[in-house]
Amino acid sequence: MNYVFFPLETLIRQIKLHPEYLPYVLGSCCAAALCVGLGIFYFRKFFTFVSKSLLRNLLRTILSSLAVMVLAFVVTLILSIVLLLELVTMEQTKNLKAIVTERYQIPSQMPFSYAQTLADGAARSDRPDDVKPEDSMTWQFFGGTLDKTKMRREDMVFMFAMDPAKLRTMMDDLDSLDPALVEKMVKNKKGVLMGRDRLALIHNHVGGTFTLSGMNYKDIELEFEIVGLLPEGRYDQNTIMNRDYLNDALDAYARAHNGQKHPLADKTLNLFWLRVPDTKAFQKVADQVMTSSLYTTPFVKCETASSGIASFLDAYREILWAVKWLLVPAILITMALVIANAISISVRERRTEMAVLKVLGYGPGRIMAMVLAEAVLVGGSSGFLSALATYLYIHVVKHGIKFQVAFFGVFDIYVDALWWGLLAGTLTSFIGSIIPAWSARRVKVSEVFAKVG
Structure with a gap:
């Protein structure tokens, strides 16, 4: 997790790993809340005056707030997708995953016999300086259909054939998977874990069975039992089976065909993952x-997981660049213009009020601060509330938004979206209100009262 864009998510994950840090985090939060409360209390008259000014034209304040909320919602969604894609393609220096694939062919099809030595990183017994990976995992793909006569999309199921014992240690976001489900897959080779959307699509249930006729593995028919569900979110469309079941079926095929192997018998290993501690170890392995x-x-070739994913996203590179550097800035500029327009109208309507405030002893700087505070209060609170609503709906209620980019089918909204919305609303409203606030600062008492007279 990237500390720059996802500090809160990183903190939460660290607390889950080290619960003993929780009292210190709560203490820091209480101290920060106390400081904010004391600041508001000390300047309570100022904030009260600003609030009353905003409530004076409630309709304009609400409309400006709604406009900012809509734009903040769009920015939050876009940033959640773009930053996550950048995150998975960002080269790491610690706890790296390496991917081994066939060098000159896509899709990669390697013999499963490679797995035994790849698990040791091809380390040689006569080379004590060779480095071995910390962990590893095989990937095999099995695609089948529930009805080979109709071949409808809803009848097709694509599976990852893996070692169940490696799911919690090697798969992203499966570290909290119930160990009992893993044990069921180990004891029952026919057992599969299925995502909720895929389960609903085939109209089945946990404990149910189904039979797949192989599409990539012709003449291979496998019967499965659904032993559990994958966590909600990124795995809703996926299914994981026990690799031993697929390999046993290929061995049985040879026995049933007088020793003749299946055409793909020596091409079953599609990917091999390795986990290494750092960049130096990766380069060696x-x-x-x-x-x-x-x-x-x-x-074969060996590359970092981020490099492998980046190659899959090459087709989307220009689109993502345009979204990040053209669309997002355009939305932020629009937010600033919305605030600037609302504050400008407010300042023009309140020129007499500004003149009276100057007569009462309010300095130009204080008047300018008041106008800026009105804009920042509307923009910041609207951005935060929009991000909060987005987070609660998409993360808590929907468990992610379905949006297909390459092999990423679901994107979640992380808790850091709260400060993204707050920051976007605050900065754009501050920038957009500088010119109107400066105009309010320069209001001349003599000119205003001369027109009134």
């Missing part, structure tokens, strides 16, 4: 794998 004589039929 990658060199071991790429130069090993064990992987020549076919040759």
